Amino acid sequence: xxxxxxxxxxxxxxxxxxxxxxxAILGAICGMLGSFAVLRKQSxxxxxxxxxxxxxxxxxxxxxxxxxxxxxxxxxxxxxLIGTFWIRGIINKTHLKSDTALGLILSIFFGxxxxxxxxxxxxxxxxxxGLESYLFGQAATLIESDVWLxxxxxxxxxxxxxxxxxxxxxxxxxxDFTKTLGFNTRFLDILITSFIVVAIVLGLQTxxxxxxxxxxxxxxxxxxxxxNSLSTMIFIAALFGASSGVIGTGISxxxxxxxxxxxxxxxxxxxxxxxxIFSPGRGLLFRQIRFRKNRRDLQLHKTLSFMYNIAKNHxxxxxxxxxxxxxxFQGFTKxxxxxxxxxxxxKLQGNMWSMTETGYHKAANLYNQITKTHE
Amino acid sequence: MPYNKENKIxxxxxxxxxxxxxxxxxxxxxxxxxxxxxxxxxxxxGAGKSTLIKAVLDILKPIAGSVQIYGKPYKKNRSxxxxxxxxxxxxxxxxxxxxxxxxxxxYGSLGWIKRPGQKEKKxxxxxxxxxxxxxxxxxxxxxxxxxxxxxxxxxxALVQNASIxxxxxxxxxxxxxxxxxxxxxxxxxxxxxxxxxxVHHDLQTVPEYFDWVTFLNVKKIATGPVKDIFNDDNLxxxxxxNYKVAINQ
Numbered sequence: 001x002x003x004x005x006x007x008x009x010x011x012x013x014x015x016x017x018x019x020x021x022x023x024a025i026l027g028a029i030c031g032m033l034g035s036f037a038v039l040r041k042q043s044x045x046x047x048x049x050x051x052x053x054x055x056x057x058x059x060x061x062x063x064x065x066x067x068x069x070x071x072x073x074x075x076x077x078x079x080x081l082i083g084t085f086w087i088r089g090i091i092n093k094t095h096l097k098s099d100t101a102l103g104l105i106l107s108i109f110f111g112x113x114x115x116x117x118x119x120x121x122x123x124x125x126x127x128x129x130g131l132e133s134y135l136f137g138q139a140a141t142l143i144e145s146d147v148w149l150x151x152x153x154x155x156x157x158x159x160x161x162x163x164x165x166x167x168x169x170x171x172x173x174x175x176d177f178t179k180t181l182g183f184n185t186r187f188l189d190i191l192i193t194s195f196i197v198v199a200i201v202l203g204l205q206t207x208x209x210x211x212x213x214x215x216x217x218x219x220x221x222x223x224x225x226x227x228n229s230l231s232t233m234i235f236i237a238a239l240f241g242a243s244s245g246v247i248g249t250g251i252s253x254x255x256x257x258x259x260x261x262x263x264x265x266x267x268x269x270x271x272x273x274x275x276x277i278f279s280p281g282r283g284l285l286f287r288q289i290r291f292r293k294n295r296r297d298l299q300l301h302k303t304l305s306f307m308y309n310i311a312k313n314h315x316x317x318x319x320x321x322x323x324x325x326x327x328x329f330q331g332f333t334k335x336x337x338x339x340x341x342x343x344x345x346x347k348l349q350g351n352m353w354s355m356t357e358t359g360y361h362k363a364a365n366l367y368n369q370i371t372k373t374h375e
Numbered sequence: 376m377p378y379n380k381e382n383k384i385x386x387x388x389x390x391x392x393x394x395x396x397x398x399x400x401x402x403x404x405x406x407x408x409x410x411x412x413x414x415x416x417x418x419x420x421g422a423g424k425s426t427l428i429k430a431v432l433d434i435l436k437p438i439a440g441s442v443q444i445y446g447k448p449y450k451k452n453r454s455x456x457x458x459x460x461x462x463x464x465x466x467x468x469x470x471x472x473x474x475x476x477x478x479x480x481x482y483g484s485l486g487w488i489k490r491p492g493q494k495e496k497k498x499x500x501x502x503x504x505x506x507x508x509x510x511x512x513x514x515x516x517x518x519x520x521x522x523x524x525x526x527x528x529x530x531x532a533l534v535q536n537a538s539i540x541x542x543x544x545x546x547x548x549x550x551x552x553x554x555x556x557x558x559x560x561x562x563x564x565x566x567x568x569x570x571x572x573x574v575h576h577d578l579q580t581v582p583e584y585f586d587w588v589t590f591l592n593v594k595k596i597a598t599g600p601v602k603d604i605f606n607d608d609n610l611x612x613x614x615x616x617n618y619k620v621a622i623n624q
Contacts, residue, residue, distance in 0.1 A: 039469065041466075163488055164487075164488065166482055166485070166488075166490055167487065167488075169471075170479050170482055173465055173466075173471065174464070174465045174479070176429070177460055177479070177531075178482075179432075180432045180434065180458045181453075181482055181483030182453050182486075183482075183483075228470045229470055230471055
């Protein structure tokens, strides 16, 4: 199946449509809430939460002894939340830094989860559990009710976001100041963290414990490159997330046996890469171009003013001088000399250069002009 | 308005004690700050200057003590207080503009959920103009210089329209022009009977800028009018033996 066949199937095939809508919604909510995680410098929190969810899924299976993705979600939610509060507890109550706390909880919970998974696999009804699909996700298991659940959660978090927009924004920027204004920062903090936990838990079935944090961070990190406004950033992040979901599902459906979760994450990674290089304001490419151009302009101007200092000591400003007296001047190149001639600032004749009237005036006002335009 | 004996007490701090571990950061601070003074809090590094402000504003939980703003507990009179945190306490790469940051000063009076409207925008623009930053209103905050960022923070406090201003090192890392501009605004606030409390590092400028001073080093060393208590004796008690400073009065 190629991509165009995929899009035909998207319209006709019920299962594929369900999965695509599911991954799109998941991408959108992850992008939206991931923006908060990125701006609060809690990027690793998502990773810790998703890993912490694994033992919850396993314990949920051990209790009900059958496969039920809703019950698994609740198990994941509970252990994800326990992990989160332990992380916060460690940070608040000990001298350990947040990266240490995150790393500790992440590995301990994940290790415990793997232990339980191994134990479950030895049980007689292990085959029907399909718990190992939670490690890397299996979008094919998405059914309509899962998608509805995602849609409802996305709707609620969108409403919360719009309602508390002002409070969440100021909390992100300056929590101490927010507190002095009389807002309950603890409530806001728990609110936003809970929604991040819920988004992660929702994504486990599709993307899996191991890769979930990329789903949260990649769209947000990419979106930050394109805008300097918080609302636009969140919107673009949601868009990138949804696109990663749809494109990833498409690629994985059109080529045999490519796992959906990793493909979605790789597509999100492509968004990040492209944004880091090509975004106009912050992208590496345009920054490098601007940097080069600035440097060249300055070199040109400095060469001109160096010439000016030589020329002004002569009665006739257009008195010719040897080019080699410029040789030791930093920033002087044959190319810049040619460029100065193109601007009609100087005249070149053999091994000699002479200043023109235009060049002389330009150089005389140069410093003022440069400081003015860069103010 | 210069201080005289009839002035009300704007901020009253009793027995304030703060500790992170076993060692106290602030010990038994009693302080009565009269209305309408421009007060410097001075002391060496680690003396607890920022901690004092944060404890007063309930950002940090004190071990013991009480804070009253015009005779009522801080939580009741919060709206009378504005705060300028240290510039370095926030991430200036946050995706927002100078005007947006100043508007945040209006959030407190708006309360929960309600969004700022035309009135708040107008007040914020006026505050930006007061600090000489109106032409930068739509500038992304990461593109502002250190001095400009400090002015934006000051504008955000001005728009809070408070009676008491707490400022944590507003002169840190700003050039002479910005320092002059800021001190002029502080003096204007004092003229309007506002009380301004500033954590300050440059002892040389204390007599020139401030009329009231508190010496702090974990404990309160002295507090009062600059002309009475800003002397070598108190400086030595605060900063250690043989500490001398040229006071150009």
